[in-house]
Amino acid sequence: xxxxxxxxxxxxxxxxxxxxxxxxxxxxxxxxxxxxxxxxxxxxxxxxxxxxxxxxxxxxxxxxxxxxxxxxxxxxxxxxxxxxxxxxxxxxxxxxxxxxxxxxxxxxxxxxxxxxxxxxxxxxxxxxxxxxxxxxxxxxxxxxxxxxxxxxxxxxxxxxxxxxxxxxxxxxxxxxxxxxxxxxxxxxxxxxxxxxxxxxxxxxxxxxxxxxxxxxxxxxxxxxxxxxxxxxxxxxxxxxxxxxxxxxxxxxxxxxxxxxxxxxxxxxxxxxxxxxxxxxxxxxxxxxxxxxxxxxxxxxxxxxxxxxxxxxxxxxxxxxx
Numbered sequence: 001x002x003x004x005x006x007x008x009x010x011x012x013x014x015x016x017x018x019x020x021x022x023x024x025x026x027x028x029x030x031x032x033x034x035x036x037x038x039x040x041x042x043x044x045x046x047x048x049x050x051x052x053x054x055x056x057x058x059x060x061x062x063x064x065x066x067x068x069x070x071x072x073x074x075x076x077x078x079x080x081x082x083x084x085x086x087x088x089x090x091x092x093x094x095x096x097x098x099x100x101x102x103x104x105x106x107x108x109x110x111x112x113x114x115x116x117x118x119x120x121x122x123x124x125x126x127x128x129x130x131x132x133x134x135x136x137x138x139x140x141x142x143x144x145x146x147x148x149x150x151x152x153x154x155x156x157x158x159x160x161x162x163x164x165x166x167x168x169x170x171x172x173x174x175x176x177x178x179x180x181x182x183x184x185x186x187x188x189x190x191x192x193x194x195x196x197x198x199x200x201x202x203x204x205x206x207x208x209x210x211x212x213x214x215x216x217x218x219x220x221x222x223x224x225x226x227x228x229x230x231x232x233x234x235x236x237x238x239x240x241x242x243x244x245x246x247x248x249x250x251x252x253x254x255x256x257x258x259x260x261x262x263x264x265x266x267x268x269x270x271x272x273x274x275x276x277x278x279x280x281x282x283x284x285x286x287x288x289x290x291x292x293x294x295x296x297x298x299x300x301x302x303x304x305x306x307x308x309x310x311x312x313x314x315x316x317x318x319x320x321x
Contacts, residue, residue: 004065004068004077005255009274011039012041013038013069014036016064041269065078066162068114073088078111079112082109083099099124099126099140109138112125123140123170124140124141125137126139136158137172138155139163153170158176159174160173160174170184175200194212199215199250203263204254208234209232213230214230229244230243
């Protein structure tokens with residue numbers, strides 16, 4: 001299950017969550033350690049080229065959500081441990097820190113998404129499963145260098161994903177209500193309905209268009225099925241169109257690759273401005289998708305694991321594809 005996507009000048013990083021059936025009826029699932037795949041795009045034909053994968057730094061980092069590249073490091077939300085991991089993509093070394101120092105070791109706040117501004121601040125969305133935290137969603141604001149908490153914004157939202165800051169305004173996804181809350185001075189000043197009875201996850205923002213992912217309500221064991229779609233709006237949130245994605249399953253992440261994405265302030269991967277050695281591509285080929293790459297990565301990981309066990313005998317978009 002692919003959740004987050006980010007990149008630097010050379011590579012695209014995709015966070016991958018795995019789960020494994022415990023019994024033949026596939027009724028009970030166990031989370032397995034995830035990883036981050038490293039890919040690039042072939043400028044000759046627009047296909048994704050898998051390079052390698054980065055294992056999550058600990059066996060219990062099993063539920064990776066959104067990732068962002070910041071200052072050469074991959075920042076990854078890990079809901080299962082209520083923590084953020086900061087990973088060096090070159091050697092896999094890492095540190096991890098707790099936005100909520102009062103709770104660690106299990107999923108409570110369900111930290112699931114990140115946003116970096118130009119003032120060395122990171123905004124972390126706390127989804128807050130109400131039966132665990134007994135709270136509405138929150139936005140934790142921390143210093144990117146010291147990891148110290150600078151502020152905490154309480155919002156009357158439920159099960160939020162995604163936070164974006166443009167100028168002094170925050171845009172926060174209210175997942176269960178298929179809406180986006182517009183926040184100024186710590187208060188919701190407007191509330192935009194994007195769809196009906198759908199989960200809202202994944203936001204990408206160009207200069208004049210928003211792309212917003214919506215997915216059907218689905219039991220967690222069956223989120224690989226169902227039809228998703230991407231709703232396109234202007235900056236005024238007036239709908240401009242929809243992209244239907246039949247049998248896509250849940251959509252977890254969206255990114256613009258060829259233009260500046262204000263929800264992902266890194267720079268467009270497919271741009272010679274971002275990387276002078278790269279030619280812009282207008283269209284990506286559909287014959288090899290991120291899902292193909294992830295499936296191959298799973299097979300490679302399982303094969304290597306089996307070989308290691310034998311030797312010792314006396315582990316993207318962004319939608320769930």
